[in-house]
Amino acid sequence: MRKINLLLSVIFLVSTFTACDKKATDDELFQNKEKKGSGFFEVYNTESSPVSDEGITPYIIAGSNNGGNRTCNDVEKAFALPEGFFLCGEKLDYTDSESDFYDLFPEGLTVTVKDGKFVSFAMDSPIRIGDGFYKVGAVIVKGSSEANIYYYENGMLKDGGLASPVNASGASADLSNLSFCFVECENNDPIVIAVKSEIAQIFEEGGDSRNWAVSDGELFPFSSIDKWCSRLGVNYLKTDTVYDFKTLFREPYVSIGNIVVNTGQNDEGEDCIFIDVIGNDDIRLIKSYLFIGSLSELTDMTDGNGCPDYTSWEFTNLVRSKKQTFVIPIE
Numbered sequence: 001m002r003k004i005n006l007l008l009s010v011i012f013l014v015s016t017f018t019a020c021d022k023k024a025t026d027d028e029l030f031q032n033k034e035k036k037g038s039g040f041f042e043v044y045n046t047e048s049s050p051v052s053d054e055g056i057t058p059y060i061i062a063g064s065n066n067g068g069n070r071t072c073n074d075v076e077k078a079f080a081l082p083e084g085f086f087l088c089g090e091k092l093d094y095t096d097s098e099s100d101f102y103d104l105f106p107e108g109l110t111v112t113v114k115d116g117k118f119v120s121f122a123m124d125s126p127i128r129i130g131d132g133f134y135k136v137g138a139v140i141v142k143g144s145s146e147a148n149i150y151y152y153e154n155g156m157l158k159d160g161g162l163a164s165p166v167n168a169s170g171a172s173a174d175l176s177n178l179s180f181c182f183v184e185c186e187n188n189d190p191i192v193i194a195v196k197s198e199i200a201q202i203f204e205e206g207g208d209s210r211n212w213a214v215s216d217g218e219l220f221p222f223s224s225i226d227k228w229c230s231r232l233g234v235n236y237l238k239t240d241t242v243y244d245f246k247t248l249f250r251e252p253y254v255s256i257g258n259i260v261v262n263t264g265q266n267d268e269g270e271d272c273i274f275i276d277v278i279g280n281d282d283i284r285l286i287k288s289y290l291f292i293g294s295l296s297e298l299t300d301m302t303d304g305n306g307c308p309d310y311t312s313w314e315f316t317n318l319v320r321s322k323k324q325t326f327v328i329p330i331e
Helices: 072-078 293-300
Strands: 109-114 117-121 127-129 133-144 144-156 157-163 177-184 191-202 208-215 241-247 256-267 271-279 283-294 315-317 323-329
Touching: 072 177, 117 133, 127 157, 133 157, 144 157, 177 315, 191 241, 191 256, 191 271, 191 293, 208 256, 241 271, 271 283, 283 293, 283 323, 315 323
Parallel strands: none
Antiparallel strands: 109 117, 117 157, 127 133, 133 144, 133 177, 191 208, 191 283, 208 241, 241 256, 256 271, 271 323, 283 315
């Protein structure tokens, strides 16, 4: 079985629906200790601390705000990036109460604060904003009158230990506000999963009744087709997630189990995605077909009826059981 080529973050959150390998325009992030022109950028970019959990050294940069607040546009200038490189998030003030902020971050981005100073962020996958998918390109962490800039050259899904600059007290000031600068993934075709299974419903008096079942989902890309695939639900691939599993024929298309997605390691110590297709107590799975790949691959892989050719999906399980497990190594 081949490894599926999904770049994952260290804690196995499915990371790149897409490749977000945008580069800075210079070979280096910027030429440290070189003046950036006139006006507000007549000061030097300065290395700062603390270094983040992912090993990112923050910088203090120049900007137009005397109070230390910086914008994503300031970050673009300091790191010699083209104007408009970032999609700029709102500056959100910290409330000093259990990681609360006075407004919300984009859906799919989780932000926590420890001890009122140290920031962690995580995404299950690049988040959808408008028509694009985005990772974190930079984080502006403001405390007291200074801000640290954590810049992620290729985009990042998670990091921790971010804080404002260490001051004369030898520690970072309490968090005042936080800003995220997002970088768009160049390929916006997300990774999705879909399942089709032949099932048997076991009767107490003996015997069984055969049927088919399919994943329920967020997307129904074949809904306009008057065939079985109009009922095929497709889901964006996310870890620690449960999807519903429903009968395909014989209305009312009832739920007969779940599809559970997790991550971990196999017996060889390889990082893997584990996908369990689980039937209810009276259900036995006869054979299951799993699609995992880009949405365009799924919709392009059709038979003569316009439905996806599920028999050509790479991952199959032919062991009759109440639960069938797919273990997919991650490259």
